Amino acid sequence: MEVISIIVLFASFFTLLLMKVPVAYSIGISTTLSLLLNIDKMPGLTTIAQRMTTGIDSFALLAIPFFVLAGEIMKQGGIANRLINFAKSLVASLPGGLAYVNVLASMLFGAISGSAVAAASAIGSIMTDRMEKEGYPRALSASVNITSSTTGLLIPPSNILIVYALASGGTASVAALFIAGYLPGILLGFAIMGYIAFIAISKGYSKGKRSTLKEVWTYFRKAFFSLLLLVVVVGGIVAGIFTATEASVIAVLYAAILSLIYGDMKVKDFPSILLTSGKTTSVVMFLICTSMAMSWLFSFEGIPEMISTFLLESLNNKFAIFLAINIILLIIGTFMDMTPAVLIFTPIFLPVVTTLGMHPVHFGIVIVLNLCIGICTPPVGTLLFVGSGVANVSVTKVIKSLLPFLAIMIAVLMLISFIPEISMFLPNLFEL
Amino acid sequence: MSKAEYIFNKINKTLEWFIIIIFALLVLDVLFQVISRYLLGTSFTWTEEFARFSLIWMTIIGAAYLNAKKEHLSMDFLYQKLSIKNKRKASIIIEIFIFLFALIIMVIGGFNLVYTTLHLNQLSGTLRIPLGYVYAILPLSGILIMYFSIYHISNFYSNKNIV
Amino acid sequence: SETKVLYLGHTLPQTHPVHKGIIEFKKALELKSNGTLKVKVFPDGQLGSERETLELLQIGSVAATKVSAATLSNFVPEYNVLGIPYLFRNKEHQFSVLEGKVGKTILEKGSKFWLRGLCYYDAGSRSFYTSKKAIRTPEDLKGLKIRVQNNQMAINMVNSMGGAATPLAYGELYAAIQQGVVDGAENNPPSFVSSNHYEISKYYTLDQHSSVPDVLLIGTKFWNKLSEQEKVWVQAAADESAQAQKVFWRESVEASMKIVKDWGVEVIIPEKSLFAEESKNVVIEFVKKFPEMADIVNQIKK
Ligand code: NA
Ligand code: NA
Numbered sequence: 076m077e078v079i080s081i082i083v084l085f086a087s088f089f090t091l092l093l094m095k096v097p098v099a100y101s102i103g104i105s106t107t108l109s110l111l112l113n114i115d116k117m118p119g120l121t122t123i124a125q126r127m128t129t130g131i132d133s134f135a136l137l138a139i140p141f142f143v144l145a146g147e148i149m150k151q152g153g154i155a156n157r158l159i160n161f162a163k164s165l166v167a168s169l170p171g172g173l174a175y176v177n178v179l180a181s182m183l184f185g186a187i188s189g190s191a192v193a194a195a196s197a198i199g200s201i202m203t204d205r206m207e208k209e210g211y212p213r214a215l216s217a218s219v220n221i222t223s224s225t226t227g228l229l230i231p232p233s234n235i236l237i238v239y240a241l242a243s244g245g246t247a248s249v250a251a252l253f254i255a256g257y258l259p260g261i262l263l264g265f266a267i268m269g270y271i272a273f274i275a276i277s278k279g280y281s282k283g284k285r286s287t288l289k290e291v292w293t294y295f296r297k298a299f300f301s302l303l304l305l306v307v308v309v310g311g312i313v314a315g316i317f318t319a320t321e322a323s324v325i326a327v328l329y330a331a332i333l334s335l336i337y338g339d340m341k342v343k344d345f346p347s348i349l350l351t352s353g354k355t356t357s358v359v360m361f362l363i364c365t366s367m368a369m370s371w372l373f374s375f376e377g378i379p380e381m382i383s384t385f386l387l388e389s390l391n392n393k394f395a396i397f398l399a400i401n402i403i404l405l406i407i408g409t410f411m412d413m414t415p416a417v418l419i420f421t422p423i424f425l426p427v428v429t430t431l432g433m434h435p436v437h438f439g440i441v442i443v444l445n446l447c448i449g450i451c452t453p454p455v456g457t458l459l460f461v462g463s464g465v466a467n468v469s470v471t472k473v474i475k476s477l478l479p480f481l482a483i484m485i486a487v488l489m490l491i492s493f494i495p496e497i498s499m500f501l502p503n504l505f506e507l
Numbered sequence: 508m509s510k511a512e513y514i515f516n517k518i519n520k521t522l523e524w525f526i527i528i529i530f531a532l533l534v535l536d537v538l539f540q541v542i543s544r545y546l547l548g549t550s551f552t553w554t555e556e557f558a559r560f561s562l563i564w565m566t567i568i569g570a571a572y573l574n575a576k577k578e579h580l581s582m583d584f585l586y587q588k589l590s591i592k593n594k595r596k597a598s599i600i601i602e603i604f605i606f607l608f609a610l611i612i613m614v615i616g617g618f619n620l621v622y623t624t625l626h627l628n629q630l631s632g633t634l635r636i637p638l639g640y641v642y643a644i645l646p647l648s649g650i651l652i653m654y655f656s657i658y659h660i661s662n663f664y665s666n667k668n669i670v
Numbered sequence: 671s672e673t674k675v676l677y678l679g680h681t682l683p684q685t686h687p688v689h690k691g692i693i694e695f696k697k698a699l700e701l702k703s704n705g706t707l708k709v710k711v712f713p714d715g716q717l718g719s720e721r722e723t724l725e726l727l728q729i730g731s732v733a734a735t736k737v738s739a740a741t742l743s744n745f746v747p748e749y750n751v752l753g754i755p756y757l758f759r760n761k762e763h764q765f766s767v768l769e770g771k772v773g774k775t776i777l778e779k780g781s782k783f784w785l786r787g788l789c790y791y792d793a794g795s796r797s798f799y800t801s802k803k804a805i806r807t808p809e810d811l812k813g814l815k816i817r818v819q820n821n822q823m824a825i826n827m828v829n830s831m832g833g834a835a836t837p838l839a840y841g842e843l844y845a846a847i848q849q850g851v852v853d854g855a856e857n858n859p860p861s862f863v864s865s866n867h868y869e870i871s872k873y874y875t876l877d878q879h880s881s882v883p884d885v886l887l888i889g890t891k892f893w894n895k896l897s898e899q900e901k902v903w904v905q906a907a908a909d910e911s912a913q914a915q916k917v918f919w920r921e922s923v924e925a926s927m928k929i930v931k932d933w934g935v936e937v938i939i940p941e942k943s944l945f946a947e948e949s950k951n952v953v954i955e956f957v958k959k960f961p962e963m964a965d966i967v968n969q970i971k972k
Contacts, residue, residue: 095586096601097579099570104608118730118891120616121623124645125729127612128620129722131566132559134839137537140530140562244715248845315849317541318842324537346527353526357569358580364566374716375677375731412580422716455582470584507845544815544836552825552837623728627783629745632820633837 077112080376084109084369089410092455098412103127103365106372113376123368130367131360134320135249138237140356141323145304146188147352148330151340154301155197158183161298164291167283171275173209175268177202177216178223182264183298185227186305189234191450192461195224199465209281213468214476215274221462221473222480223267225447228413229260229440231309232323234359235413239439240319242370242421247435249319250312251507255436255498259444259491266487270479300333313505359414366415370422379423386427393431397492400424401445405485408449412457416446433495440498444491448484451477515575515658518651522572526565533561552633560631560641567644571651574605577659599663606656613649621646674900675708676892679717679726680736683864687922688791688884689713691915692736695886698907707900709734727889728784734888738793740821742885748779751966753823754956755879755949756942758970764881765792765916767970776966777885786893788886788908792919793858795878799935800854801847804873806940808832808948817843817855826955827879828856831948840865847871859926860919868930875938877945886911 084105091101103123110119162179169175177198185194199220206216228235231253240249274280286294307329308322317325334340340348373379390396404424407416421442428438450458453470463473491497508516540554573579586597625639676699682689689711696709717723717732720741726732743749751757758764767773768790777787798805798816805811811833818824820837828835836852846852848870855867856879862868886908896904931937957964 091604092582093585094597094601094604095581095583096604097581099579100605100608103612104604107608107612114731117619120612121619121729122616122726122731123612124616124620124642125722125725126718128563128567128642128645129718129725131563134555134559135842137533137558137562140533140565141537144530144534245840245842245844248842250845250849312849315851318846318851320842321537321541324534324541327534328538345531349527349530350523353530353565353569354573354576354578356530357526357566357573358578360562360566361570361573362580364570371717374712377710379716426714454584457580460584506848552820552822552835555837555839556820620725620729624725627728627745629725629783632744633822633825635822 077376080109080112081378083112084372092410098415098455099362099365102362102369102415106365106369110372110375122371126368126371127364130371131363133241135237135241136360136363138232138249138320138323139234139359140352141320141327142189142232142234143355143359144349144352145323145326145330146190146193147348147355148327148334148340149187149301149304150193150197151334151344151348153339154187154298155180155184155201157294157298157301158187159198159201161291161294163283164286164294168285169272170282171271171280172283173202173206174211174216174219174271174275174280177206177219178226178264178268178271181220181223182226182230182260183302185224186230186232186260187301188227189232191224191228191447191458194227195220195458195462196465198224199462203466211280212476213466214472217462217466217468217473218477218480219267219271220466221451221458221477222484223264224458224462225444225451225484226260226264226267228443228447229256229263231256231305232326233443235417235443235446236439237319238363238414239417239421239443242418243425243435243439244422246425246429247439248507251436251502252439253309253312253319254501254505254507255440256443257501258497259440259487262490262497263444263484263487266483267480270483304329304333313507362412362414363418366418369415370419373419374422379426382423383427383430387430394493396427396431397433400428401441401488401492404442404445405448408446409452410455411449412455413443413446413450416449417442434499436502437495437498441488441492444484444488448481448488451481451484511658511661515655518654519572519575522568522575522651526569526572529561529565529568533558533565536561556631556634560634563641564644567648568651571648571655574652574655575658595663599660602656602660606653609649609652609656613652614646617642617645617649673706673708674896675710676733676888677710677712677717677731678734678736679712679715679723679732681715681720681723682713682736684713686864687860687918688736688793688915690918691791691911692886694914695907695911698910699903702903702907703900707903724785724887727887727891730889730891732889733892734788734886736791736884736886738819739790739882739885740819740824742780742785742887743821743823745785746776746780746783747960748776748963748966749885750823750956750960751776751963751970753821753880753882754953754967755827756946757967758881761792761881764883765790768883769912772966772969780887781890784890785887786890788888788905789912791884791886791912791915793882793884794860794919794923795881796856796858797877797879798854798856798875799862799867799871800873800875801850801871802853804936804938805854805875805877806938808944814853815851817846817852823952823956824880826952827949830951831879831945843867844870858923859930860922863926863929868933868935871935873936873938874930875940877940877942879945879949 087108088105159180163176166175180198181194203216236252308326311317312322386396450456463470536558621639621642629638699707720737723735739749739752780787808831811831814833815836816828816833817838818835825835
């Protein structure tokens, strides 16, 4: 391993990123520069080309386009509104009611779409105005919306957990990861609500009117088939009817049939939905392509082994190592998007934590929650940018009101890191 | 509409249909796999390989289409602080970087990969098609990306208003 | 002279007996060359799957690898022969063939495809394991969904015995067996244990349907850069490691079978000839499809 090639890698990566070169290309170009310092030109270039292609040659990854497509089909049918109405009928009458509605709707929508960005944009664009009318500052609404959208990455289905399953080399199955994500995702949602209760009571934000049971029932019925999708997908996986990838295509079939029956969509709408979903898929998947090349470069240079030796020998305490890994991941998360971070750093840290007795599924939840914090922070914070954008507030203003929410997320992260049962209770129960 | 714009739009339309068709095939293929196992009780050996290869094609051709539309994920908080003039300069430099990556890795590296696997006649496990055909999407998409970069750069020079 | 570093990637964990064989190769080569040839081993698929690593040998960024002959058969057709069910009478017969003229010929065929074979490692025999229904005769296989490697020979074999061959990614297999997406799979005892599949299987039927060896390979791009002396060292180190590896394998099979039995998996010793009979068609069809390989098959069978 040459120190110089590491320096070249990071220096060029940051420079390109700051210049607004697309993230996938920044990763690809810095990998190329670094690899060419170590290896003959033609084999080096060809190897990167090969890693980019074979890196996405995986049946498990097919779940990503399918969940994106299912989510897109359901979005066209006004699903966000239905979920907001249902959430509102449940929690609007509490102090800070509308903020709860935002959290709950984000949890439900993120759960269905498998994407935090989709949840943040769909829920945030509707909720921010409503919340402002009742006296919530826009920056506060944006903070609630941004952080609560991350719950959808833990509650299944979740694209990033599928990516993690790939990065773990099959030691963590998608099925087990999906089940494991429920409690941490719900815990995170409740923790955010707890903080909202605190500000709502101290600042005296208004309560909404209480819904009658009949109204709750009406809104539940309208949201029912969207919610049922979750049961079909996750239930089908747990019951062994199909694998995670097959479940994702069943979700597509389900959503398509439902939206045709509802009349929300016609057959002629499908091409444009396929195109939109194909584009979203390519954004994620092309990131995976170049990330896999960078991950290969790291292995080739022996970096995983170096870091693991360093951690295991210099910190002889299990908790100190877990803590150190969490801190490193938090730092990585601030400047790297989730998908590349999972693909590049899972092979580095997973062998260390499993040596210390941590379950690969548990680590998957920890790494994803950790990077959830990262996508809410500058300089590279996809969710922060989207959330501020849809709320129409500057990123700087949002950051101030975001800080306590990030503290809550870190507290939840610590709980989930050091209490494995929160993640492992359900997988153990279902023997996954 | 200028001739260059006309060609650009035609290529984009073709790519759009390519993505739509391949995505539709992907859905049908995996649905067929599940249904055949449950209803017909048999598994066809080629469905998995077909799905994997289609995903590779859709992703990499999709990446070229994203370049045409400038819709790849990027970080623009520094860029937003630049003046219009500097934004244009930065955009040109970005396109040059993308052009070079497409040329060096996707076209040159990719072509060598295709050449090697075709020359050595490697076949896929069940479909028995040469792997070189699967890899061919990389140089193909690379050429498209290079073309899109040139198109965008020439637009920056011919139209002073865009950033 | 300057030091040359040989990068060697494979997909097995470090506890695996074949990995131990590779470490013997590393030790022997570094000793013989007085440290001028160094071997850097990357286990656990760090550099890619078997297929991908073979390509990297052809591309020239990785020097050497160890893969199953089943994967190699998509690159070098002659290796298909070694996947034929019940090809060898027993282990002695297998290694007298592999280490004799026929085995050497097949190893050399790879050079045409830039993949020079160095030696064979023992990968034992593959047998069926199932989660619900026991396989005692080929009759019991009828209708069972058995996961196989994505390889035509393996698919044909299971289908000809009456099972429903289901090619599935290895990473999805544990969950698939547990949840009943497939009824079983097939592998050798050490892999049955290292994959933890024994934990979720009730029966292990030692029908030993195929004995596909592992192969240690070096890319000709790297090989051609070596001096004559260095080539001799590499080949000698490979041969030494192959002998040591057979001992590691035997020990590992014994230890694995003990783990399997202690866990409570029922180990079934069936009448192998019944299974061999059912799979005869596979050989006939293979020879029909690849007539140029009939000669090799006959040489082995005689
Ligand atoms: Na989700
Ligand atoms: Na960040």
